Amino acid sequence: MTLATLLITAGRITSKEQLVAELWIAQPPRRASAAVHVYLSQLRKFLVSAGDHEGQAIATKPSGYMFRFHGAGYDVSDFQALIRTGRAHHHEGRHEAALEAFERALLLVRGPVLDGMAEGPALSAIATWAEEERLGCIELCVEARTALGRHREVISLLRGLIEEYPLRESFYRQLMLVLYRSERQAEALRVYRSAQQVLRAELGLEPCRSLRRLHQAILTSDSLLDLPLAG
Missing domain, CATH: 1.25.40.10 (Tetratricopeptide repeat domain)
Incomplete structure (x- = not known):
């Protein structure tokens, strides 16, 4: 959940208090701050083994931590971009192009977002948002097919x-x-x-x-x- 919390706030600072809230909700342990340090250390090691050779993916800031992609892809960003493209095509009457964009967006959804771990406030919110966006995209696909007479x-x-x-x-x-x-x-x-x-x-x-x-x-x-x- 440490990685998930940093990912949903990528490019922005996540405070230690936010991490504690996501990890333990309303019942943090007495040494929650120390535990966060341990989790972050373990996460950094994992990311280095996964290809973050310079160990720069997680930056420590005075007020917290920031996850940086360094040019890596992010399905959420791609999903949103495809939805915007599809909507633009749809409004212009280009329904085949719109349908293609919406279907490509749905291919990026491989299952429930944060399945089994979305218990903290921010993670729960992003999981709810992602499901609503997926359903909205399905509706747009149906609209495009309907506009095409299919x-x-x-x-x-x-x-x-x-x-x-x-x-x-x-x-x-x-x-x-x-x-x-x-x-x-x-x-x-x-x-x-x-x-x-x-x-x-x-x-x-x-x-x-x-x-x-x-x-x-x-x-x-x-x-x-x-x-x-x-x-």
């Missing part, structure tokens, strides 16, 4: 996502739209009723405004739903 490709994907994330209304919205555009209006309406039942049971809430509007548009076969960028 509706049937995403139906099974969206059904699985709804099963896994039953409170994420955007997946219901996307599934309703692609079912409607696949000439499966009745199924699209059943998806809305399912979302309504889940949200009422779990949260005591009605579906969000955009989901209700889409439901009404499907009921009336609104011609706007036939436009490539409708959502």
